[in-house]
Amino acid sequence: MGKSILDGRSKSLIAKQQSIQSLHSLIASTLEQHGITENHIEADIIIMDTLAINRVELISSQDSIVSTDQLHSIESIITRRIHREPLAYILGYQPFYGLDFAVNSNVLIPRPETELLVEEILNTTISYNNLSVADIGTGSGVIAVTLAIMRGNYKFYAVDQSAAAVELAKQNAKAHNVLGKIDFKTGHLFANTKDKFDVIVSNLPYIPSSRLEQLDPELSWEPLQALDGGTDGSEVISKLIYESVLHVKPDSTIFLEIDHSHSDKLINIANKIFPASSIQIKQDLQGFDRILIINPFGRNLT
Numbered sequence: 001m002g003k004s005i006l007d008g009r010s011k012s013l014i015a016k017q018q019s020i021q022s023l024h025s026l027i028a029s030t031l032e033q034h035g036i037t038e039n040h041i042e043a044d045i046i047i048m049d050t051l052a053i054n055r056v057e058l059i060s061s062q063d064s065i066v067s068t069d070q071l072h073s074i075e076s077i078i079t080r081r082i083h084r085e086p087l088a089y090i091l092g093y094q095p096f097y098g099l100d101f102a103v104n105s106n107v108l109i110p111r112p113e114t115e116l117l118v119e120e121i122l123n124t125t126i127s128y129n130n131l132s133v134a135d136i137g138t139g140s141g142v143i144a145v146t147l148a149i150m151r152g153n154y155k156f157y158a159v160d161q162s163a164a165a166v167e168l169a170k171q172n173a174k175a176h177n178v179l180g181k182i183d184f185k186t187g188h189l190f191a192n193t194k195d196k197f198d199v200i201v202s203n204l205p206y207i208p209s210s211r212l213e214q215l216d217p218e219l220s221w222e223p224l225q226a227l228d229g230g231t232d233g234s235e236v237i238s239k240l241i242y243e244s245v246l247h248v249k250p251d252s253t254i255f256l257e258i259d260h261s262h263s264d265k266l267i268n269i270a271n272k273i274f275p276a277s278s279i280q281i282k283q284d285l286q287g288f289d290r291i292l293i294i295n296p297f298g299r300n301l302t
C-alpha cells in the first residue's frame with residue numbers, strides 16, 4: 001500500500017512542499033486505498049478545482065509547487081471523499097451536457113445516461129418552434145435548464161415533489177439565464193397542472209427498494225426519493241404513464257429514462273393506456289434499454 005494523504009504523515013505532507021505531480025499520485029493512491037476506482041480522474045478534478053486551473057495547465061505544470069492553503073483545502077476534500085461522499089456534493093457542482101450545474105444532497109447527481117435523454121429530445125424537436133415541455137421530477141433542473149438553453153422559444157414546466165430540489169433547480173435556471181422560461185412547481189407528478197404538453201420528459205426513480213442497500217456507498221448520500229422506485233422499481237414511472245393521459249395532445253411525445261429490466265412492463269402499460277401508440281426503445285452506451293419514447297396516438301410532432 002502506498003502512503004496515504006491522511007495517514008500519520010499527513011502533517012509532514014502539509015509542511016513539506018508538493019509538486020502537482022507528487023500530489024496527484026498521493027491523492028490517487030489515497031482514494032484507491034478507500035475503494036474509489038476512478039481515483040486518477042478524481043485526483044485530476046480535485047487538483048484542477050482547488051488550484052482553479054484547466055486540464056492543459058494541469059498537464060503543463062506538473063512541477064509547480066502547491067501552496068500550503070491549497071494543500072489544506074485538498075486534505076479537507078479527501079477527508080470527506082474517503083467517507084464515500086460523492087465528489088460532486090463536496091465540490092458543489094456536476095458537469096452535464098457541457099454545462100456546470102450546482103448540486104447538493106437534496107438532488108440526484110445528474111448522470112451521463114440522462115444526457116442521452118436530452119440528446120434524443122433535441123434530435124426529435126430540431127425543426128419545431130414554440131413547443132411546450134414538461135419535465136417531471138426535475139431534481140437539479142438539468143433536463144429543463146439544458147433544453148431551455150438549447151430551445152430558446154419553448155415554454156417549460158418543471159416539477160419535483162421536493163421543495164429543496166425545486167429551490168436548487170431555480171438557482172441553476174437563474175445561473176444559466178433561463179429562469180423566466182421555466183414554470184417551476186413543487187408537487188406530485190401532474191398534480192399542479194391541467195395543461196397538455198407537446199413533450200413530456202421524465203427521469204423518475206427506478207431502483208427497486210430492496211436493491212438500494214446493495215448499491216455503492218456513494219448512493220447512500222443521495223436523496224432516497226430520487227432513487228427509490230418502489231417494490232419492483234417501476235412504480236413511479238408507471239404512475240406517470242397513467243397520469244399522462246390527461247396531459248398529452250394528439251401529437252405529443254413522451255420521453256422516459258428507464259431501467260432496462262422495466263422495458264417490457266412499461267411498454268405493456270403504454271400500450272394499454274394508449275392503444276394507438278407507437279413506441280421506441282433506445283439503448284445506452286452499454287447497450288441496455290434506457291430511453292422509452294411513446295407517441296400516444298402514433299403521431300409525431302406536427
Ligand SMILES: C[S@@+](CC[C@H](N)C(=O)[O-])C[C@H]1O[C@@H](n2cnc3c(N)ncnc32)[C@H](O)[C@@H]1O
Pocket residue numbers: 107108109110111114136137138139140141142143159160161162165187188189203204205206225226227236
Ligand atoms: C432520478 S431523480 C432525477 C432528477 C433529474 N431529473 C435528473 O435527471 O438528474 C428523480 C427526481 O424525481 C423526484 N420525484 C420522485 N417521485 C416524484 C413524484 N411522484 N412527483 C414529483 N417528483 C418526484 C425526486 O424528488 C427526484 O428529484
